[in-house]
Amino acid sequence: MGAGKTHEAIETVASVTIASVQYQPTDRPIEDRFSITVSPDGSRLILGVYDGHGGSDTAEHISNILPPALLTCPPEEHIRIFEATDKALLDAFQNDHAPFRSRSKEWLHNAKIFRSGCTALVLDIDVPGMVAHYANAGDCRALVCEAQVSEDPGLIRIQQTVDLNAKSQLEQQRLKREHPNEDELVVSGRLFGKLMSTRGFGDGYYKLPRGINGWKHKKYVDILSSLDKEQGKVPLNAQYNSYFYGYHTPPYLVATPDTGVMNLNRDSFIVCGSDGLYDLVTSEDVAQTVRQGICDKVGNLAVHLLGIGFVLRDGNRNSFLTITSGQHRSRSNSAMEAVTASRKPSKxxxxxxxxxxxxxxxxxxxxxxxxxxxxxxxxxxxxxxxxxxxxxxxxxxxxxxxxxxxxxxxxxxxxxxxxxxxxxxxxxxxxxxxxxxxxxxxxxxxxxxxxxxxxxxxxxxxxxxxxxxxxxxxxxxxxxxxx
Known part of the structure; x- marks a missing residue:
């Protein structure tokens, strides 16, 4: 699939209009996914953004199975569902490669899902109650802002989630608590100098047991690395000591989400985005852009946010959802790749x-x-x-x-x-x-x-x-x- 806009649509779900757009500036396949899931009675709307890396297998799988699982339980069960979903990936892979057991017919599929990874941000919206329960495993970000300009035009009140990755002080402190006396976990802002994520699904390299003298982990890495060779990548088992020099007490990456509640009103909107968006623009920039789009009555806020003039670096990905509560309208822009533009340089x-x-x-x-x-x-x-x-x-x-x-x-x-x-x-x-x-x-x-x-x-x-x-x-x- 060539570079450019790959998807644009507007649909109505549970009396909510959702506009979406996908954009891919390169010839690489899009690794991100999004989901829109509604309860049978239309009272709950679950929106998800899944920032994939190392392939799209994990993001594709999680975007399909996580929202239906969340709908079976109240929002208070979000943490349990996230953790159980990720444990199922770990168990399936280990069962396929356990001693004296035959591999399942799905072993290759299971391995691909467990090898790649994705962060996940889910909003579980109580439509009549105007409340959004969020569950964030990773560095995607959700923000809530009011569409109407306050008495002070320069003041923007924003509720937002916390980014959780290897650069986050909160995550570095968590890793130190969970892995005491291991001083070289985060190197140059990355887990073991390799991975930005510290929360998410898949990424089995950083969750598998070590075994005596590391033999079990090396065996599992050999299996997962065989899939990398198929893609023409340098396999991790060829770089084992460089990337797993401090692998002693896994798991180092968890799927436990940060959870909370955002209160909505009929004049508020929500934007959920991956780190690719917020690496380049601030929450205030995004809020002002969407607010202006609402004032200008643009037809598709997702396209408006895509093309408003953000000049984004080549190759960055960003996925975001925009939801306006006024008159139960919503806009979503999901799995969208970064806009690439050029400007004449100054001296x-x-x-x-x-x-x-x-x-x-x-x-x-x-x-x-x-x-x-x-x-x-x-x-x-x-x-x-x-x-x-x-x-x-x-x-x-x-x-x-x-x-x-x-x-x-x-x-x-x-x-x-x-x-x-x-x-x-x-x-x-x-x-x-x-x-x-x-x-x-x-x-x-x-x-x-x-x-x-x-x-x-x-x-x-x-x-x-x-x-x-x-x-x-x-x-x-x-x-x-x-x-």
Whole structure:
């Protein structure tokens, strides 16, 4: 499916008009999902936004099974239903791969759902009572605001949920309470330096039991990584020590939602959005935009919010629902990808890292690996694990406040560890071979259009392009190309 608007509709559910739009700026499949579910008597309306990652399998599955399950119980049972739904995914996967048991016919489906992940934000709306019960497992956000402008036009009263991810102080404190004496859980704002989510469904890598000396977890990661190979990804089992160096007391990611109540009136509206929206605009920006759209009587508030002029970064996703309570009208914009736009730059400085931006580091390193004595090691996977392991090392030093070391030392230590894990001894790849591989990071092939692109940037900007971020420095400057 190509980039652009992929869905736009208006429907009426339980006397509520819901407008929706989907937008995808890239050729990648949309991983987010949304749901609209109503009780048989029309008194409860359940709206959900599911921010998927690592594939759409989890978001697709949860968006289909969670809302009907919630409808069977009162809102006070939201936490139990969320946790039971996620436990069912864990149990299905473990049962499929238990010793002395045959795998079920659904084993591949179960594994895909458990491997990818999604956050979930659900609003359980009491339509006649004008009350919205929310359950938020992740960093989607719901806000409630009044459509009418108050006596002070600059004052916007907003009720909103709390974002819960690895950057959240609340989540970091929770992780410390639940995993005492484990100091390196959050590295550079991500769980184990890898995952932004700390709450959600799926993401089985971070929920499975460890077993004695970690053998059980490694076995499960091998199974899940076999699915990554089918998609052409670098499997996590090839980077196991880099990403699971501190995996001792799982689960580290939970589906327990934060719950609460938002009181509505006939002049209020609700916006539910994924982090892709709120990474780029504030709640106040969104509230003002929707409020203005209501005043202007636009036909579809979702489309209005999409096209009002937000200039969003390429590749970001955002999903949001907008509901206006006035006259029981509602608008929803769900699973919507970020709007991408360009603006003519003003004079200024452009700062970026050369590696990856201007140089094809992976092809350069793989070519260097291929020139060495042959082994049974998957060289592209080794290159990817080497790079990710290197950055995890420098991030951990940075987080601990330790001085940075020469990057050659870090590269060598990570390489030695990976080769030891792969069974490649110093007899096979000796000291000279390993040092030549470390030196290969000093000379990388530029992308075909890199130099021309930098020259164009220099027409309007001063360009500063260091080889690596400041915390990964060498004693002397390293240059890839002149800027």
């Amino acid at each position: 200024g400085a452009v700062v970026f890292d050369l590696m990856g931006t201007c140089t094809d580091w992976k092809s350069s390193i793989v070519a260097s690996l291929e020139r060495q004595p042959r082994t049974n090691v998957d060289l592209p996977s080794l290159a990817a694990a080497w790079r990710s392991g290197f950055f995890n090392e420098i991030h951990r030093r940075f987080e601990r406040g330790e001085p940075q070391e020469d990057i050659d030392i870090t590269h060598r230590r990570v390489l030695d560890r990976l080769l030891e894990e792969a069974g490649v001894s110093l007899i096979v790849w000796d000291e000279e071979v390993r040092q030549s591989l470390v030196n290969s990071w000093h000379n990388q092939t530029a992308w075909s259009d890199s130099i021309a692109g930098i020259e164009l940037l220099k027409e309007d900007h001063f360009v500063y392009a260091p080889l690596l971020p400041p915390f990964a420095s060498r004693p002397e400057p390293v240059h890839c190309c002149a800027v």
